[in-house]
Amino acid sequence: MSLVSGPLLGVGAFLAVAALLQGLAPWPSDYGLGAKFEHFAENKDDYEILFFGSSVIYRSVVPSVVEEELPGTFRCFNFGNPGMRAFETDHLLKEALALRPANLRWVVVEARHWQDSIFPGHAWTKRAAYWHTTEQLSLALQSVRLSPAPTTDKFFMTIDHLLHWAWKQTAYGRGTDIALDLLGWEFDDTQKARLAAHGGYRPLEEEDDEEFTKRHAIFLKSQDKFLRGVAALKSASRTPGSLEGYNLAALETQIAAIRAAGAEPIYIIPPGPPGLVSQPAVLRLFEAGHIPTLLVYNDPVRYGRLYSIGFHFDSNHLNRAGAAYFSRMLGHDLAALITGTRSE
Amino acid sequence: MLFTEARFLLFFALIFGVHWLLRRNGWRKAWLLLASYAFYAAWDWRFLSLIAISTATDYIAGSALGRCKPPSRRRAWLIGSLAINLGLLCAFKYFNFFIESGSALLEALGIPATPFTLEIVLPLGISFYTFQSLSYTIDIYRGQIEPVRNPLDFALFVGFFPQLVAGPIVRASEFLPQLRTKRTLGGVPVRACLTLFLFGFIKKACVADHCALYVDPIFADPQSFSMLSQWLAASLYGIQVYCDFSGYSDMAIATAGLLGYRLPENFRFPYLASSLTLCWRRWHMTLTRWFRDYLYIPLGGNRAGRPRTYANMILVFALCGLWHGASWNYVVFGLFHGVFLVFEHMSRLGRTSDRWHPLGNLYTLAVWIVALAIFRTPDLATAFSMVGNMLGFGAETFLLAPAELVWLAFLAGFAVVQAIMYLKIMHRPMRSVPGWIFGPIYGASVALALAFANAGYTPFIYFQF
Numbered sequence: 001m002s003l004v005s006g007p008l009l010g011v012g013a014f015l016a017v018a019a020l021l022q023g024l025a026p027w028p029s030d031y032g033l034g035a036k037f038e039h040f041a042e043n044k045d046d047y048e049i050l051f052f053g054s055s056v057i058y059r060s061v062v063p064s065v066v067e068e069e070l071p072g073t074f075r076c077f078n079f080g081n082p083g084m085r086a087f088e089t090d091h092l093l094k095e096a097l098a099l100r101p102a103n104l105r106w107v108v109v110e111a112r113h114w115q116d117s118i119f120p121g122h123a124w125t126k127r128a129a130y131w132h133t134t135e136q137l138s139l140a141l142q143s144v145r146l147s148p149a150p151t152t153d154k155f156f157m158t159i160d161h162l163l164h165w166a167w168k169q170t171a172y173g174r175g176t177d178i179a180l181d182l183l184g185w186e187f188d189d190t191q192k193a194r195l196a197a198h199g200g201y202r203p204l205e206e207e208d209d210e211e212f213t214k215r216h217a218i219f220l221k222s223q224d225k226f227l228r229g230v231a232a233l234k235s236a237s238r239t240p241g242s243l244e245g246y247n248l249a250a251l252e253t254q255i256a257a258i259r260a261a262g263a264e265p266i267y268i269i270p271p272g273p274p275g276l277v278s279q280p281a282v283l284r285l286f287e288a289g290h291i292p293t294l295l296v297y298n299d300p301v302r303y304g305r306l307y308s309i310g311f312h313f314d315s316n317h318l319n320r321a322g323a324a325y326f327s328r329m330l331g332h333d334l335a336a337l338i339t340g341t342r343s344e
Numbered sequence: 345m346l347f348t349e350a351r352f353l354l355f356f357a358l359i360f361g362v363h364w365l366l367r368r369n370g371w372r373k374a375w376l377l378l379a380s381y382a383f384y385a386a387w388d389w390r391f392l393s394l395i396a397i398s399t400a401t402d403y404i405a406g407s408a409l410g411r412c413k414p415p416s417r418r419r420a421w422l423i424g425s426l427a428i429n430l431g432l433l434c435a436f437k438y439f440n441f442f443i444e445s446g447s448a449l450l451e452a453l454g455i456p457a458t459p460f461t462l463e464i465v466l467p468l469g470i471s472f473y474t475f476q477s478l479s480y481t482i483d484i485y486r487g488q489i490e491p492v493r494n495p496l497d498f499a500l501f502v503g504f505f506p507q508l509v510a511g512p513i514v515r516a517s518e519f520l521p522q523l524r525t526k527r528t529l530g531g532v533p534v535r536a537c538l539t540l541f542l543f544g545f546i547k548k549a550c551v552a553d554h555c556a557l558y559v560d561p562i563f564a565d566p567q568s569f570s571m572l573s574q575w576l577a578a579s580l581y582g583i584q585v586y587c588d589f590s591g592y593s594d595m596a597i598a599t600a601g602l603l604g605y606r607l608p609e610n611f612r613f614p615y616l617a618s619s620l621t622l623c624w625r626r627w628h629m630t631l632t633r634w635f636r637d638y639l640y641i642p643l644g645g646n647r648a649g650r651p652r653t654y655a656n657m658i659l660v661f662a663l664c665g666l667w668h669g670a671s672w673n674y675v676v677f678g679l680f681h682g683v684f685l686v687f688e689h690m691s692r693l694g695r696t697s698d699r700w701h702p703l704g705n706l707y708t709l710a711v712w713i714v715a716l717a718i719f720r721t722p723d724l725a726t727a728f729s730m731v732g733n734m735l736g737f738g739a740e741t742f743l744l745a746p747a748e749l750v751w752l753a754f755l756a757g758f759a760v761v762q763a764i765m766y767l768k769i770m771h772r773p774m775r776s777v778p779g780w781i782f783g784p785i786y787g788a789s790v791a792l793a794l795a796f797a798n799a800g801y802t803p804f805i806y807f808q809f
Contacts, residue, residue: 006779013787021795126799163350170791173799176554 021171026181028127031058033081035192036200037095040077043196044101048074049334051200052089053110055082056272059317061108062327063199069331071339074105078200083121086114087140090254091131097261104263106334109254111267111282111294114139114247116147117157118164126174129167137165143247203320204313212313219314226315229273230307234300240287241280251290266337268295271306271326273316295333297326345386347541347595348549348797355383356599363603369526373500376603380505384468387509391467394432399502401428402477403495409484410491418485425481433474436467441670469509471667475634477502480516482638489517497523506599510592512610513630519605527604535782537601539774542786544594546793547587551758553798555584558751563720566730572744574734576751578717582709583758585716586615589628613766618704620684620711631667635660657689658682668719673727677719684711 027034040047049070051061058080066076079092089109097104122128132140144157171178195202204212219226258265267286269279279298286294300307306329311322318326345352359379366372381392405425409418434442450456480501483489492498501519562569562577569577593610600607610629617623624632640660646653658679665678714731721727744752764770774782 006783008783009780010783010787013784014791015787017788017791018794021791124799166350167799171795173795173797175550175792175796178795 018170021174021178022169024178024182025130025171025174026177028125028130030083030127031081032191032195032200032202033092033127035195036077036079036081037092039192039196039200040079040096040101041099044096044099045103046075047077047101048103048105049076049108050093050096050101050104050106051076051078051080051108052084052093053080053268053270054084054089054112054272055080055317056270057110057268058082058201059204059313060270060323060326061330062201062323064201065324065327066331066334067199069328070335074338076199080110080200083119083127085119086112086250087136087143088119088131090139090250091133091136093254094135094257097257097263100261104261106266106338107258107261107263108266108268108295108334111269111285111291113281114143114250116140116143116149116154118160123160126167126177129164129172132161132164132168134165137161139247139250139253142249146245146247148245201323203323204317205320215314219312222315223309226309226312229315230300233298233307237280238283238299239280240284243281243284243288246281246285248290251285255292264292266293266295266334267291268330269298271297271303271318293337295330297329303329345383347592347599348545355379356602360602364529369523370496372527373496373523376505377496377500377503380500380503380508383505384503384508387468388465391465391470394436394467394470395473395503395508397432398429398474398477399499401425402481402502403492403498405481406484406491406498409481422481422485425478429474429478433470436470438666438670445672472511472513473502473508475631476507476513476515479513479634479638483516489520492516492520494523504600504605506596506603506605507607510589510596511628511630512593512596512608513634514607518608522605529604532602532604534602535775537598538786540594540601541598542789542793544591544596544598545797547591547594549591549797550793552584552586552588552591553800555580555587555754557798558748559584559720563722563730566721566726566733570743570745571733571736573748574717574730575713576744576748576755578713578720578730578734579709579755580751581720582615582713582716583755585719586611613762615709615712616700616705616762616766617708618699618701619688620681620708621688622698623708623712624681624685631664635664639663654686654689657685661685672724673718673721676724676727677715680715680718681711 027037029035049066051057051063058078061076061078061080063076063078067074070076079096081092084092089112093107093109097107118128140161141158144154144161147154147157149157166172204216255265267282269282279296282291282294283296285291297303297306305311306318306322306326308322311318311325313319313322345355359376362375363372366375381395384392384395402425405421408421412418412421480489480498484491492501497520500523501514501516504514504519507514559577559581562573563581566574566577590611597607597609608630612626612629614623614627617626640656643656643659644652645656648656659682661678661682662675663678665674665676665681668674668677714734717730717734718724718727721730777785
């Protein structure tokens, strides 16, 4: 009897303790990710507009400036975070919506491809593991299945996703974080307050890390390279592309989740670097009606100032002045959407 | 592939399942050899050739020694085996060290030298399997064992994956007889093996890898830290290196045990020893017994008068230090221990019994920790500077920062756990509990161990040796 019951009870105890620990695991603290979510959880009913996306959103959208352009008293919060791709964005968005923010009206999401692989900069870190819920795993595996990558690559991508999912389920390596969290030893209180004060936005100029200073210096030294990239972006085709391999189901789930929360999705291509977004596919999505609203800003012909050296911190990100300029423009466009006066 | 990685669990599940499904002993051994080479190839398949050379050399030398009688020919076979094995070890591990040290010596003598060094990758586990393979030939030469007939048995003895890359260094007389008889699953102490593996995992992933977070920055720049911080770092490094290596040994013994093979014990609470002599008898036991049996005793051991005994002790420990790595730090580490062991021998302090003695333990730990500072620092200049600081000659500040008190508490907690384990307070109750109690305790412990592991990838320290 105990030959079977012992191992079975062992597996049961393992799963129960792992589930408990997983439930207790705090959010990763990378660039204030956990601090932002905590702040939002405490003040969820204060916001009408949320922004989600990568560092391009994080460093470009200044909520206070956007708010100035909006009619009435709308409040915005920027959930952008460096390296955040579609599946992580989707997880964060769904977690935020699960809090049932009472006044949420608009959810602005950076339009990106639903990548089949895990962002290499995050692979095998808790940052890549935390969003691997069973639901996200299932969507990610759909992307792998649809991917045009060779079968062997798809096999390893599947294994990667499964291992990250197992990591998430077992709260692997999160014990210290859980203990510190339970003890109330929050190390990022200042960060939380600072991010809260600026609606989740933080300019690159304020980062203490030397890496950013170096990045800025390199950008200033290699302006030609940036300008060549801008020139290439100017001449890039703007015709809608193919949707082959695109995970439409994931997109539809996201849109349905936003609408179920009583909000309306707006997809955005921010003034990022050339090649960052799969623009032709996104344009096709809009044209085919899969995306209800799309705002496109990565067009140096139309938005030349957004691609000027003086508005950039590095080749990928706007500086404080650039972010303020862009946010005014974005606020203006959102105002037009809200009042129903936007013509395109 | 590390024992602490998820892919090892998948790998081992496959090895374990197929091993016990195969009916014939020969097939099982072939399967284990294949698995062992695959395990090694996961690191770098090219260096499998070195294992093959070492295996072939000692198999041929062993067979020849078994056949021939004239002492001169026997000696020639032994020297041949030593030359090839130690030649490979020197070429891959010590070539640059000897060249650089030689040219530094020439320059010190005023003779200009242009050192010629090579970009050599240290083959994983070379120090371990070379010693293991050599011991077989030496034992046959001494007439202590008979040569093995089946090359598969010998290849598995050298390449058995649980102990291939970081020991324990197994003797042929311990392992080869186990290969002759078919293992039975019923004879496997599953509960003991699973518990030992979990203990090993906890030591490595939860303790050693967390200690590294505090230790590494201090050893990278000891001058920027206070005297007590440096003592704390060296002490925590002591925990790190012990938990890292004994954790590996535990997992190796457990893994082998689940396949039906018994590997020798490698650590027996060395930090609770009351003298350095006893500490070395309990630390990396399979290496110290190798040096004792194949170097110290052939040199005359302690039977050739006091001066010779002391010289032997110092020489053996200098070489034991050098075994750890191609750096003068390791040689000085070995010499440092050698000198203290001689001191203990002279003063008879080293002849204390296994009974724990607080003052003896304190003295042992102090010497061990200072020696580890030499062992861990990147070069001798930093080593001497750090030891100087620890002894109060140079550190600008004395105190610990408040955050470091957590680590001090960790140190105290470790000592308490060691004492509990040494006294075997939990052994009997855990051994006698029924499966329906053991199962949930084990399952919950595994979940907690995974959660409290350091998720960053950290190879075992002894892989570099």
